[in-house]
Amino acid sequence: MSLYAKEYELWAEKYRPRTLDEMVNQKEIVERLKKFVETKTMPHCLFAGPPGTGKTTAAHCLAHDLFGENYRENFLELNASDERGIDVIRTTVKNFARSATLTEVPFKILVLDEADNLTADAQQALRRTMERYTDTCRFILSCNYSNRIIEPIQSRTAIFRFTPLSFEDTYAYLKRICNAERVQLTEDGAKAIYEVAEGDLRKAVNILQASASLGKPIVADVVYDVVGWVHPREVAEMMEYALKGDFTKSRMLLRMLLYQRGYAGSDIVKRMHSSVYELSISEKQKVDLINYLGEIDFRIAQGADEEVQISAFLARLALVGRGSG
């Protein structure tokens, strides 16, 4: 770790809870996890819930409490959306799981984040791997939607449902950071952050830190300035071009978002989804577009080309635009 660590770190990392006791939310889940620590046993787990609700943090805290300060020797975290294919995961898992631990805990922990990004086939392969190494390794799968995890895995895991943070929890957490960093945060500022972050704590802290970098008290307007800059209206703009009938320009913006900014297609779909409500078209047309968007989203999840699919939606938008234009 470099010289700058600790002092110059993203606050979301700097203030990330290290132990289960430090976790401010998901009280019931934390209690259940503490039982695992006490008994030094645990089943395979499935952590389901929206981003920024503490799934990964809970896994780390659990491992920390089980294995102690050097927990990382017995802990491996993989990200399903970054690893190329199930084969890579299987090999990595095999290498990690086959050596025994040197602690009094008889197993290691492997976290597979964003497991719902694996195809059903890959999940089947993963299930077999989980069974083979059950003696030496416990799996914690995390996902946004538990229904995207195949039944056989669901039935073999203890499911923990993480819920979005309440405003009170978020505010309390942000205030603690502000006190430590000597930053002034007003309540309306905190409300603005919460409104944008929608219960996603990582996002809330990132907005807080970006706002603080301006060096003035964090009020609602400051927050909106930050968010406006960070998430420019590119997606809305892309949709507006399509609606005006300039499909080519709109496709060019899509390419910029996908390839230059590196947005995932499904994230763009998500943003388009919320923008549909703001379009000045009939309610019936909105339903039609949402229906189509759902189809597109599903196809992308099935492995179809993001650009081609979203383009088809933009072309549909251009057609709607002509009708209402």
Add this chain to the structure above:
Amino acid sequence: MSIPWIIKYRPKRIEEVVGNEESKKKFIEWLESWVKGKPTYKATLLYGPAGVGKTSLVEAAARTYGYDLVELNASDQRGESIIKRIVGVAASQGTLMGSMSRRIILLDEVDGMSEEDKGGVKAIVEVLEKTRQPIVLTANDAWDPKLAPLRSVCLMLEFKRLKQWEVVKKLREICLREGIEVDKEALEFIAKRSEGDLRSAINDLQTVSQGRRRITIDDVKWLPYRNRIEPIFDVLSMIFNAKTVATARRALSLIDVDPDMMFEWIYENTPSQLTDPRDLAIAMENLAKADLFRSRVKLLQRWELLSFVTELMTGGVAVAKEATKSKWTPFHFPERIKFLSSIKSEREVMNSIASKIASRCLTSRRTALSDIIPYILFILRSNPDYGVKLLKSYDLTSSEIEFLLGKAGVASIEAPRKRSRST
């Protein structure tokens, strides 16, 4: 820009027709014999390779001598009865309407008459015997056995490939009219490549001058590769003009190109070819379906299902074209491929940065890209000094930090110091 130059610069007067002076002279003599009322031949057969001015000469001459042009070309049906009806009527009437309505009957590409044009040649010979109007036939290959009956009754005029300097001269005129500055070398390159086919030379010139005011040798050097691209243009034009799914699908079999690459070409050009919003929406949905099926085929390794993909990506686009008005629009190379390769290095840097940040923030590269890096950019912008220190704690290299500073719109604050250190 949308008018093809081969139409825009079609000769209006006989003198503007390039090359083949001898045959041109004989053609004019023949036409004048008609004007005088003592035709030497009922018809002429102009033959020679494509793009050397056969049809252009007929058109220019008709205009000069005040004839109407009645034209039947290869794309029309030319069976026996049709020829007798249309050509026969056109060839015999005329005088009833007085001298004002003189006509030249032009039958283009007679060697292209297929089996379906059964009896076509015989019908032409019959019409020739009776005609009271000049008839012009053109052919690439006059020595086709099925044209034998025509050869004996027609004045045969050969058109040869144009000379390089003739092509260059014409191209230069066009550039002048278009206000395009062009290097001599570049023109010679195009002319040489055309092998005396002025039409293809003009098409090449228009292709390379898309969006340019100045053309150098570098702009035309890639033209030889058009040998590979040109068949793709042909296939595309077949697909976009097909009336049936079967025709559109057949177009693919004419060319040996990777279906994924062909998909890119079709996907790229669909918006400019299908300008009507409804047509476009339907075509894009069919392409999206083709893409979905393609991903399933790959996932399941069921290659025998690939035909559903190819039918949707060709036929699905072709039959969507209903309300779009016919208009010549040039095809262009898939922008997505160009775009991806142009930002390849940028993407690599971004991914490397995202990996470093993702592993420390216990998240995926994807989340780092969409939910963390944008905030870091904001911090860099509002407080560069602090932002840079932050990034250093994530083990980013100085060139990666420079890159992010650029993204954040901050002039480098490290560069001067770094330079003084390194010297």
